[in-house]
C-alpha cells in the first residue's frame with residue numbers, strides 16, 4: 001500500500017470512528033458565503049427539472065402563500081407564522097404544482113439544535129436553515145438551484161455574508177455548500193448531553209457568537 005492509499009485509509013478510519021460516536025457527539029461544519037460573489041454564481045451544473053419555479057416569500061402578507069406551499073411538507077402553520085412574524089424569508093421551489101424544495105433564511109439569531117446553542121448574527125449577516133428537498137426530487141440539483149436565487153436576493157438587499165451549518169456526515173449537503181462557493185469557516189464539535197461545545201478554527205476577524213440561552217421562539 002503506497003502512502004496516498006495509507007493516508008486515505010487513515011482518514012476513512014477517523015471518519016468511521018466519529019460516525020460511530022454520532023449519538024454522543026455532533027460535528028457541524030459552518031460555511032460562509034461572501035455575497036459580493038453572488039452575481040457570479042453559475043446557473044448550476046445540471047438543468048433543473050422542467051417547469052421549476054422559485055419564489056421568495058417574506059413578511060406576514062405572505063403567510064397564506066407560504067402556508068399553502070409548505071402544507072405539502074406538513075409544516076405547521078403556527079411555525080410558519082412565527083417565522084414570518086420574526087422577519088424570516090422562505091424560498092420555495094415548485095415543479096409545476098408540486099412543492100419540490102424549500103429553504104428558510106433568518107436575520108438576527110438562530111437556534112442550532114444539534115449543538116444546543118444560539119448563533120447570533122451581525123447586522124449584515126443572514127443564515128440559511130431548515131432546507132429540504134422533497135424525497136422524490138432529490139439528486140436533481142434543487143438544493144443548488146434554490147439557494148442561488150436566495151443568495152442573489154440577499155446580495156441585492158446589501159447583506160454581506162450568509163452562514164449555514166451542515167452535519168459533517170451529510171455528504172450531499174456538504175458537496176452542495178462547496179459547489180455554491182461557500183467557505184468552511186469553522187467545525188463545531190459538541191457533546192449536547194453534557195452541554196459542551198468547541199468551535200474549531202473560529203475565524204478571528206468575525207468569530208461566531210454562540211450563546212447557550214435559547215431564543216424566545218425557534
Ligand SMILES: CC(C)(COP(=O)(O)OP(=O)(O)OC[C@H]1O[C@@H](n2cnc3c(N)ncnc32)[C@H](O)[C@@H]1OP(=O)(O)O)[C@@H](O)C(=O)NCCC(=O)NCCS
Pocket residue numbers: 131132133134137138139140141142143144165166167170171172173175176
Ligand atoms: C441534502 C439535500 C438538501 C440535497 O438536495 P439535492 O437537491 O437532492 O442535492 P443534489 O441534487 O445536488 O445532490 C447532491 C449530491 O448527492 C447525490 N444524491 C442526491 N440524492 C441522492 C440519492 N437519493 N441517492 C444517492 N445520491 C444522491 C447527488 O448525485 C449529488 O452528488 P453528485 O453531484 O456527485 O452527483 C437533500 O438530500 C435533503 O433535503 N436531505 C434531507 C434534509 C437535509 O439534509 N437538509 C440539508 C441540511 S444542511
